[in-house]
Amino acid sequence: MTTLPLTYSPEVATALKAGAPVVALESTIITHGMPYPQNVETAQMVEADVRAAGATPATIAILNGVLHIGLTDAQLTELAQATDVMKVSRADMPVCIAKGATGATTVAATMIAAHMAGISVFATGGIGGVHRGAQETFDISADLLELGETPVTVVAAGPKAILDIPKTLEVLETHGVPVIAYGQDALPAFWSRESGITAPLRLDDPALIAKSAKTRAAMGLKGGQLVANPIPLADEITRDIIMPYVEQALAEAEAQGIAAKAVTPFLLQRMFELTEGRSLVANIALVRNNARLAAQIAVAYAL
Template sequence: MSIETSSLPIIYSDEVATARAAGKPIVALESTIITHGMPYPENVSTALEVEDIIRKEGACPATIAILDGVINVGLTTEQVEELAQRNDIMKLSRADLAYALVAGKSGSTTVAATMICASLAGISTFATGGIGGVHRGAEESFDISADLQELAKTPVMVVSAGVKALLDIPKTLEVLETLGVPVVGVGTDEFPAFWSRESGFSCPLRLDDPKDIASLYAMRKALGLEGGMIVANPVPEADEIPRNEMETFILEAISEANRRSVSGKEVTPFVLSRIKDLTEGDSLVTNIALVKNNARLAARIAKAL
């Protein structure tokens, strides 16, 4: 492990430290997918397979997590296994990231926290499943993910299959427009809806070549524009669950979450788990496929940068 000499508690795995020294392209990966997004052992196998996909594309994977108050940029297989099975792991975003470091806690990083840590490590490209956004009923609950504001502040490209379809997609797109966050569809004019290739809503921008996406990021940087951008990459057609079919399961899962008074950070993991049960595991298969698809594209963009 390579330890940063500044006052910031950050450690780089040997693989990431070597890549940084050589100027090799690096792709950041979140760890919430390991602790809260998928069940064991699929969470571990997916995390390791995604890292291998990035390596095969010629880039270096950097899964990010907080372990005992230290930012780890790049995890060993043993650390991934530990994260997947510990029951004291916090789910960290911008509001509590610093607390975990000061209090010596361990936590997985959401999109927002991963962006912050990636930026600190000089990593510009990040692959995930789907970003957070405006929750359905937010006009009553005010439940809006910190991911959206982070995208307006932190200069990291986030490759995702759109936003999780359990969210309010049109309101999420409106907030992103207000915050000045570019939303770029890849091979599509329609914004993808995580498990489904279509959401019923247009994607504001479109670029199909990783080199063009990298050029857009570089141009924003040259213009001095703050924040990152979303690269919306639809799930492969062979792996998708049609939008109309998914909506039935989503509504049932959200209804159950409301009945049980599930709130805050627990909503998404609860709904994802219920959807997995309702789809008899099909949603998990699709989730794994889209994460791998995003990792592959992110590696190609990182190389183009």
């Protein structure tokens, strides 16, 4: 790994050298998840939330072929306005670096980079998973397989509501990934606090979540763990309200032949339009909520 183009922001380098808590953050939410300027404003708020909870944020991205662990404010702003940014997962990451291109990291790619950098906790919005109709398309996010391989604790608001959640849980179980609901029995589903499914596991204490990750490592078990953190009650869009919009957006994507990596950005944009912006407000709230919990876990992990 020593020959890989890799650079740390001054803030992250200082924290890692001191053994202080660090939280990894993805960058596709900046380039593919929200419009400008909400994307950079949200990224800055999320980083501030991590700092306020006692940890150092490390937003991860590839800039001109260099893998950055932590971005400066200027780099965040530049990335937020960039065009033709690659959406990078495990398969694309080496190609993006080799080409000298700019790429935003998905959950899978962020996990890889975080592990390379020695960062054990990562906050995101929602994870990818098994898409509807996967029995025909085999469209399953690399996020799930990465959770089974890479030892990083991922804090998310559960699987995205646009997914086939029962099949997503089955794949995670097959790969031995603990799915831990935080503070409730129900598995959250991104915009909604409940998916209609009981989570396999529940923990109510960030310190126990950190201890669980350390125990997995001590046992020699590969892979990470998924912490499903429900969106704050005041910000949620309940399932009875959101699901008709989800079904409409999915039907439109199928009718237009949108597939693979283009699906999620299309669906998120349509949800923004159909909910008249309410989905974006909820998205920002849940990402910030996840960042705060991830920072608490990272602080406990560093003890």
